[in-house]
Amino acid sequence: MDEKFPLVLVIGYGNPGRLDDGLGPALAKTVEERNLPWVHVDISYQLSVEDSHAVSVHDYVVFADAAVSGEDGFHFRELNPEISMSHTSHHLDPASVLGLAHVLFNSNCRGFELGIHGYDFNDFGEKLSTRAEENLESATAFMKRLLDPQKGPLFESAETLITTTS
Amino acid sequence: MVAPVEPRKIVIEPVTRIEGHGKVTILLDEERKVKQARLHIAEFRGFERYVRGRPYWEMPVLVQRLCGICPVSHHLCAAKAMDRVVGVDKLTPTAEKVRRLMHYGQMFQSHALHFFHLCSPDLLFGFDADPAIRNVIGVAKEHPDLAVQGVMMRKFGQEIIRITAGKKIHGTGAIPGGVNNNVSIEDRDFLLKDIEQMLEWARGALKLAKDYSVEHLEAVKTFGSFDSNHMCLVRADGAMDLYHGNLRAIDKDGNKILDQVAPQDYLEHIKEEVKSWSYMKFPFISKLGPEEGWYRVGPLARLNTCDFIDTPEAEAARKEFVLLTDGKPNNYTLAYHWARMIETLHSAEVIQQLLNDPDLQGEDLLLKGDRRPEGIAILEAPRGTLFHHYEVDENDQVQRCNLIVSTTNNNTPMNRAVEAVARDHLQGKEKITEGLLNHVEVAIRAYDPCLSCATHALGQMPLVIELTDSNGQVLDRREKGL
Numbered sequence: 001m002d003e004k005f006p007l008v009l010v011i012g013y014g015n016p017g018r019l020d021d022g023l024g025p026a027l028a029k030t031v032e033e034r035n036l037p038w039v040h041v042d043i044s045y046q047l048s049v050e051d052s053h054a055v056s057v058h059d060y061v062v063f064a065d066a067a068v069s070g071e072d073g074f075h076f077r078e079l080n081p082e083i084s085m086s087h088t089s090h091h092l093d094p095a096s097v098l099g100l101a102h103v104l105f106n107s108n109c110r111g112f113e114l115g116i117h118g119y120d121f122n123d124f125g126e127k128l129s130t131r132a133e134e135n136l137e138s139a140t141a142f143m144k145r146l147l148d149p150q151k152g153p154l155f156e157s158a159e160t161l162i163t164t165t166s
Numbered sequence: 167m168v169a170p171v172e173p174r175k176i177v178i179e180p181v182t183r184i185e186g187h188g189k190v191t192i193l194l195d196e197e198r199k200v201k202q203a204r205l206h207i208a209e210f211r212g213f214e215r216y217v218r219g220r221p222y223w224e225m226p227v228l229v230q231r232l233c234g235i236c237p238v239s240h241h242l243c244a245a246k247a248m249d250r251v252v253g254v255d256k257l258t259p260t261a262e263k264v265r266r267l268m269h270y271g272q273m274f275q276s277h278a279l280h281f282f283h284l285c286s287p288d289l290l291f292g293f294d295a296d297p298a299i300r301n302v303i304g305v306a307k308e309h310p311d312l313a314v315q316g317v318m319m320r321k322f323g324q325e326i327i328r329i330t331a332g333k334k335i336h337g338t339g340a341i342p343g344g345v346n347n348n349v350s351i352e353d354r355d356f357l358l359k360d361i362e363q364m365l366e367w368a369r370g371a372l373k374l375a376k377d378y379s380v381e382h383l384e385a386v387k388t389f390g391s392f393d394s395n396h397m398c399l400v401r402a403d404g405a406m407d408l409y410h411g412n413l414r415a416i417d418k419d420g421n422k423i424l425d426q427v428a429p430q431d432y433l434e435h436i437k438e439e440v441k442s443w444s445y446m447k448f449p450f451i452s453k454l455g456p457e458e459g460w461y462r463v464g465p466l467a468r469l470n471t472c473d474f475i476d477t478p479e480a481e482a483a484r485k486e487f488v489l490l491t492d493g494k495p496n497n498y499t500l501a502y503h504w505a506r507m508i509e510t511l512h513s514a515e516v517i518q519q520l521l522n523d524p525d526l527q528g529e530d531l532l533l534k535g536d537r538r539p540e541g542i543a544i545l546e547a548p549r550g551t552l553f554h555h556y557e558v559d560e561n562d563q564v565q566r567c568n569l570i571v572s573t574t575n576n577n578t579p580m581n582r583a584v585e586a587v588a589r590d591h592l593q594g595k596e597k598i599t600e601g602l603l604n605h606v607e608v609a610i611r612a613y614d615p616c617l618s619c620a621t622h623a624l625g626q627m628p629l630v631i632e633l634t635d636s637n638g639q640v641l642d643r644r645e646k647g648l
Contacts, residue, residue: 016231048279048320049282049283053317053321100306100317104313
């Protein structure tokens with residue numbers, strides 16, 4: 001039954017009006033369309049302090065964002081709830097949101113970063129580049145397997161799922 | 167005798183805990199005194215071209231792409247401008263109140279976020295405290311009650327935005343001529359259940375800001391302070407009105423420079439100067455010229471400029487605030503924090519009034535009039551006065567757009583603040599410490615600027631601090647990445 005599955009929050013963030021910066025929201029929409037009752041989806045421009053409260057009432061959180069560097073395709077890694085300084089302002093990094101959830105709300109939520117490689121960020125426009133579209137497709141396929149409608153969330157098998165997806 | 171040293175330029179890039187990318191350069195002379203200090207803004211100015219050719223009704227949604235921090239301000243200001251374009255000068259009571267609820271919800275959450283999570287580390291731990299402690303996580307560890315209040319106040323404001331705008335980002339609630347939804351009884355009650363708690367926390371935050379200012383009065387008076395003009399919207403009777411009104415500007419002594427200037431006439435009174443070293447323009451009051459006509463906007467300017475506030479607790483707080491300077495304009499940069507918390511309490515009071523107003527459940531949402539070729543609107547955004555100006559052709563396409571955003575209006579004051587602090591705190595120092603650099607940042611943060619480029623993808627926001635001499639040679643460099 002769905003009720004027995006742990007609760008998962010997927011936060012896709014970025015500015016869809018800045019080309020490939022919209023990768024996070026685009027990924028979140030594909031998850032939202034699946035209507036899994038144990039998966040909640042939020043879409044934001046940026047992560048902010050109030051996200052820590054939403055995170056705190058879930059068992060797992062996936063932060064989906066565009067990545068400007070690193071490997072092609074996407075990367076997926078578990079986050080440490082870091083109690084560290086953030087260098088930007090109204091925006092927080094995923095580890096700090098997770099850290100705030102732990103410190104302020106005594107949460108044990110586990111957090112993961114899904115970074116989808118983008119290439120074009122330097123103009124206005126609501127369109128992903130061709131290579132970013134391909135990476136989004138791979139990341140979407142991975143998330144479909146990670147959030148299994150029959151088995152629930154499969155975070156423990158994430159590494160295997162990445163290998164078999166790509 | 168000490169040997170002369172070459173002039174040095176200190177570069178802080180970007181400024182931390184403000185939005186977007188900024189760079190501060192401080193040029194020292196041969197005697198290591200501050201010769202010049204500037205805040206450079208790498209603001210992207212392409213947006214006004216981007217909207218050209220797009221249909222006018224898209225503007226309230228499209229302009230939200232400008233900024234991830236105050237999209238609601240742009241949404242509402244564009245909608246107000248488009249009200250003019252569709253020939254509507256006065257909205258239905260329901261539409262006006264739904265928009266006001268959205269706006270005061272945005273004000274409440276924005277001010278709360280700034281105070282609790284951006285400014286409070288400086289006030290609670292001191293400007294020279296270890297940066298490893300002097301940040302939001304430090305507040306969370308040492309003052310968890312305050313940190314939780316900040317989170318929950320921000321969340322409350324975001325819920326108001328979700329309910330009135332349809333969603334938290336890229337809301338569609340305000341449309342040309344009105345709104346597309348009222349507030350249901352269920353949603354109203356959802357918000358009402360928390361309003362007393364929000365008022366209580368707003369009172370507490372105001373006390374914290376006021377007590378800090380009073381207890382550190384000498385520092386507040388001198389830190390980055392300077393005389394200036396002040397400008398904001400006021401209601402016809404002189405009351406503070408953050409959603410709608412006419413322009414008023416006063417000088418450093420409180421004398422009126424402009425009063426009751428309709429938004430449609432702004433071009434007759436406000437001009438913008440371009441400087442080669444910054445992408446951001448420098449607005450000024452035309453009749454005073456660029457040297458004398460620059461002005462402050464935002465919470466401090468609004469408290470100085472209005473005659474009164476029409477909610478009881480905020481008005482009582484305003485009276486206390488003006489006593490500090492014997493009824494004259496307050497020109498202390500750090501007083502922005504106290505002023506901001508008076509506005510936070512005011513916003514909570516307005517939200518409570520609106521939630522108890524049955525007009526929110528009205529069904530009359532939209533009006534139409536005779537099409538006009540131009541729409542101009544002004545709004546008081548959290549950071550200050552925001553101007554939107556559009557020209558629309560006979561095919562309903564936007565042909566020209568001019569935006570003067572709040573942070574642009576505060577451009578000269580922020581530069582003045584940086585220079586004042588640099589002169590007082592940096593000169594003659596042998597080593598550029600984190601604490602010293604933070605004094606510059608504290609002065610800028612008081613204005614809560616939004617230098618948004620709204621692109622923030624992983625790996626794109628390093629902090630670079632560079633020390634160079636007059637020949638451009640880098641003497642020192644520190645970099646921190648996200």
